[in-house]
Amino acid sequence: MSDVSEAVDVxxxxxxxxxxxxxxxxxHSEGPGISCNRALASCxxxxxxxxxxxxxxxxxxxxxxxxxxxxxxxxxxSRLFSEVLPDVERLADxxxxxxxxxxxxxxxxxxLMEHDLEDAQEGSxxxxxxxxxxxxxxxxxxxxxxxxxDCGDEDGVDGKPKKRGPKKRKxxxxxxERSKVRRMxxxxxxxxxxxxxxxxxxxxRKVVPCYSKTQKLSKIETLRLAKNYIxxxxxxxxxxxxxxxxxxxxxxxxxxSQPTTNLVAGCMQLNTxxxxxxQCPDGARFHMASSPFSVPYSYRCSRLSPHYQSAxxxxxxxxxxxxxxxxxxxxxxxxxxxAHSPVCTSRQHESSDSDRNYHYSMHxxxxxxxxxxxxxxxxxxxxxxxHAENIPPFHEVHVxxxxxxxxEDLNAFFHN
DNA sequence: TAGGCCATCTGGTCCT
DNA sequence: AGGACCAGATGGCCTA
Numbered sequence: 463m464s465d466v467s468e469a470v471d472v473x474x475x476x477x478x479x480x481x482x483x484x485x486x487x488x489x490h491s492e493g494p495g496i497s498c499n500r501a502l503a504s505c506x507x508x509x510x511x512x513x514x515x516x517x518x519x520x521x522x523x524x525x526x527x528x529x530x531x532x533x534x535x536x537x538x539x540s541r542l543f544s545e546v547l548p549d550v551e552r553l554a555d556x557x558x559x560x561x562x563x564x565x566x567x568x569x570x571x572x573x574l575m576e577h578d579l580e581d582a583q584e585g586s587x588x589x590x591x592x593x594x595x596x597x598x599x600x601x602x603x604x605x606x607x608x609x610x611x612d613c614g615d616e617d618g619v620d621g622k623p624k625k626r627g628p629k630k631r632k633x634x635x636x637x638x639e640r641s642k643v644r645r646m647x648x649x650x651x652x653x654x655x656x657x658x659x660x661x662x663x664x665x666x667r668k669v670v671p672c673y674s675k676t677q678k679l680s681k682i683e684t685l686r687l688a689k690n691y692i693x694x695x696x697x698x699x700x701x702x703x704x705x706x707x708x709x710x711x712x713x714x715x716x717x718x719s720q721p722t723t724n725l726v727a728g729c730m731q732l733n734t735x736x737x738x739x740x741q742c743p744d745g746a747r748f749h750m751a752s753s754p755f756s757v758p759y760s761y762r763c764s765r766l767s768p769h770y771q772s773a774x775x776x777x778x779x780x781x782x783x784x785x786x787x788x789x790x791x792x793x794x795x796x797x798x799x800x801a802h803s804p805v806c807t808s809r810q811h812e813s814s815d816s817d818r819n820y821h822y823s824m825h826x827x828x829x830x831x832x833x834x835x836x837x838x839x840x841x842x843x844x845x846x847x848x849h850a851e852n853i854p855p856f857h858e859v860h861v862x863x864x865x866x867x868x869x870e871d872l873n874a875f876f877h878n
Numbered sequence: 879t880a881g882g883c884c885a886t887c888t889g890g891t892c893c894t
Numbered sequence: 895a896g897g898a899c900c901a902g903a904t905g906g907c908c909t910a
Binding site: 644647648651655 | 895896897898899
Binding site: 681 | 882883884887888
């Protein structure tokens with residue numbers, strides 16, 4: 463079957479090109495109506511910068527990613543709110559609709575299933591009938607004959623009126639061949655388009671809080687988290703002050719799946735620890751503002767690995783508690799890049815043990831949501847309510863702690 | 879094994 | 895006619 467082999471060749475070539483090309487590292491130009499791509503690709507400026515360094519064989523300095531990011535905070539925010547935000551708002555609307563659709567689908571699931579069953583029965587019977595009427599090997603010939611029948615000159619068959627519109631030309635062998643070539647080209651373009659979209663999504667993954675090379679957020683979770691992140695940043699700008707951490711986490715986790723919520727909460731709590739120890743270096747008990755933690759909607763997701771099921775401490779969300787696993791962890795996993803988010807600071811370069819102890823010896827008692835009152839408190843490392851099975855290897859979660867410069871920036875960011 | 883996620887193919891629609 | 899975009903279908907992979 464030459465057609466098949468050709469298709470495979472085209473496919474292989476496309477895949478090869480997609481694999482060999484550097485993941486779209488720079489925002490690319492696009493045609494009209496690709497607002498989604500543009501929005502996603504617009505998030506890629508930092509990774510583009512890093513790729514640029516790589517291309518030119520420049521070793522990324524330890525602080526490059528962070529410095530770039532935080533120097534780019536103003537740029538980033540201005541871009542967000544002048545260029546990207548309109549697109550991402552549409553994205554957010556889409557995600558909102560998607561969520562509502564999910565909920566509606568849940569409600570109507572039984573009805574749909576019944577409907578699908580009926581359709582399937584009708585479809586199978588009609589297919590069986592069509593199979594009974596002829597046995598052609600070539601699908602194109604089937605289509606060709608169907609077209610000719612549909613547009614046939616003979617009218618009045620079964621009293622049906624003659625179809626209007628331009629009469630379809632007979633499919634010659636040449637036209638069939640061209641059609642196949644066109645189809646293969648369209649497939650190739652579609653693959654490229656999806657690869658571009660995925661590259662943009664990868665770039666988006668890198669700029670949302672919590673990024674892991676080894677365990678990627680799913681597409682939908684990436685979009686949801688990005689939406690929440692943007693909304694949270696917007697809220698910060700509007701209020702002109704730093705929100706309390708729990709509220710911030712709440713904003714980020716709204717609508718996320720449980721595993722992603724756990725991941726984000728874990729990342730955020732690590733940052734929270736640093737944040738709090740910066741604020742309360744004496745380890746004094748720190749009470750968060752009253753903030754009922756409730757996430758209005760989430761769906762279950764079994765895709766994510768247990769790494770995502772974990773978090774960085776006994777931060778309790780949705781009635782679950784998460785244990786800390788970072789007493790003695792690998793802080794220098796190569797799998798994780800510097801974060802690009804102000805809330806994800808890199809701990810790759812953290813080198814001092816005393817530093818570590820300082821920042822990770824403080825544990826917080828469970829963040830209880832049951833009373834609408836959330837409190838962090840310094841406590842023992844093995845806190846009650848910690849689930850050992852939820853303990854991740856630290857390097858599996860991408861959070862970033864670089865101090866002190868990062869925290870100055872972080873605080874400055876929150877204080878803006 | 880079921881379910882989630884993903885890549886790919888495909889046909890339809892809209893636009894240039 | 896051709897390209898971009900979209901959504902449905904399908905099969906593979908992975909995890910619980």
